[in-house]
Amino acid sequence: MSARVLVSDDLSPEAVKVLEEAGLEVDVKVGLKPDALEAIIGGYDALAVRSATKVTAKLLERATRLKVIGRAGVGVDNVDLDAATRRGVVVMNTPGGSSVTVAELALAMILGLYRHVPAATASVKAGKWEKKKFQGHELSGKTLGVVGIGNIGSVLVDRAVAMKMRVIAYDPFISPEAAAKLGVTLVELDQLWAEADAISLHVPLTEQTRNLVNAGVLARMKRGALLVNCARGGIVDERALADALASGHLGGAALDVFEKEPPPPDHPLFAVESFVCTPHIGASTEEAQSAVAVAIAEQLAAYLQKGVVKNA
Numbered sequence: 031m032s033a034r035v036l037v038s039d040d041l042s043p044e045a046v047k048v049l050e051e052a053g054l055e056v057d058v059k060v061g062l063k064p065d066a067l068e069a070i071i072g073g074y075d076a077l078a079v080r081s082a083t084k085v086t087a088k089l090l091e092r093a094t095r096l097k098v099i100g101r102a103g104v105g106v107d108n109v110d111l112d113a114a115t116r117r118g119v120v121v122m123n124t125p126g127g128s129s130v131t132v133a134e135l136a137l138a139m140i141l142g143l144y145r146h147v148p149a150a151t152a153s154v155k156a157g158k159w160e161k162k163k164f165q166g167h168e169l170s171g172k173t174l175g176v177v178g179i180g181n182i183g184s185v186l187v188d189r190a191v192a193m194k195m196r197v198i199a200y201d202p203f204i205s206p207e208a209a210a211k212l213g214v215t216l217v218e219l220d221q222l223w224a225e226a227d228a229i230s231l232h233v234p235l236t237e238q239t240r241n242l243v244n245a246g247v248l249a250r251m252k253r254g255a256l257l258v259n260c261a262r263g264g265i266v267d268e269r270a271l272a273d274a275l276a277s278g279h280l281g282g283a284a285l286d287v288f289e290k291e292p293p294p295p296d297h298p299l300f301a302v303e304s305f306v307c308t309p310h311i312g313a314s315t316e317e318a319q320s321a322v323a324v325a326i327a328e329q330l331a332a333y334l335q336k337g338v339v340k341n342a
C-alpha cells in the first residue's frame with residue numbers, strides 16, 4: 031500500500047504533482063476546521079502545510095499513523111514541535127526557498143520608507159501635490175544594520191552592498207571571516223543600534239529575541255533611523271515603536287509581521303504616517319511559493335520512500 035499524504039493548506043499544483051509522481055496517494059483538503067482535520071488525520075502518513083493549519087498536540091494525538099509533517103515555508107510556529115517530537119513525528123521546513131523573496135521585501139520597505147512611497151501615494155490620491163514634504167534620502171552611503179545574516183539576512187546584505195550601502199551586522203552564529211566574504215562587518219548589538227541609519231531584523235522569534243527591540247533599544251537608535259521587520263511579530267515592542275515614531279525619534283518603520291495577526295484595527299501604529307505595513311506577505315511571491323511547495327513535496331517523498339531527512 032502506498033503512503034498517504036494529506037495536503038491541508040494551499041500548495042502549488044506542481045507540488046501535488048511531485049508527490050503523485052513519487053507514487054504517493056495524495057488528498058488535498060484545504061481549509062478544514064480543526065474538528066474535521068482531527069477526524070481524518072489518523073488515515074495519513076504525512077501532512078503538508080503552509081501556515082494556516084495549526085498542528086496542535088490535540089491533532090497529533092489523533093495522528094496515529096503520521097510519520098512526517100512538511101511545512102512549505104520557514105517558520106514552524108504553527109506546529110507543536112514538542113508534541114511532534116514526543117510522538118516521533120519528523121518536522122521538516124524549507125529554509126531556503128523564500129530567502130530572496132523576503133529579502134527583496136525588506137529592501138522594498140527600506141526604499142519605500144526613504145522615499146515616502148506609501149505616504150506620497152496617499153497624498154497624491156487625496157488631491158495634494160506635496161513635493162517638499164516628501165523629500166527623501168538616498169540609500170547610497172547609508173549604514174544598514176542587519177540583525178541575523180542567515181538565509182534571508184545574507185541575501186539582503188548582498189543587495190544592500192550592491193546599492194552602495196555600508197553594511198554592519200550582528201550574528202553570533204557566523205565567523206568574522208564568513209561575514210567579511212559577504213562584505214559586512216560584524217558588530218555587537220549595542221553598536222548596531224547606535225550606528226545604523228536603517229535596521230532590518232532577520233532572526234526567528236525565540237525567548238531571546240522576544241521584545242528584542244524595546245523602548246530602551248529604540249531610544250539608543252539614531253534620530254531619524256528606520257526600522258524594518260519582515261521576520262516575526264513579537265520581536266519588536268509595537269507600542270514602544272509607535273511612541274518612538276510619534277515623537278519623531280525614528281524616521282520611519284515598516285512591519286510585515288505583527289505580534290497578533292491580523293492586528294486590531296485600532297492598533298497604535300496605524301495612526302502614524304511614517305509607519306508602513308503589509309499583511310505578512312514576506313514570502314508571498316509566485317516564485318517563492320512555487321519553490322517552497324515543490325521543495326517540501328520532494329522532501330516528503332524522499333523521507334517516505336528512503337527515510338532521508340532534508341530541510342532544503
Ligand code: MLT
Nearest residue numbers: 081102103104105312313
Ligand atoms: C515563513 O515562515 O515561511 C514566512 O513567514 C511565510 C509564512 O509564514 O507564511
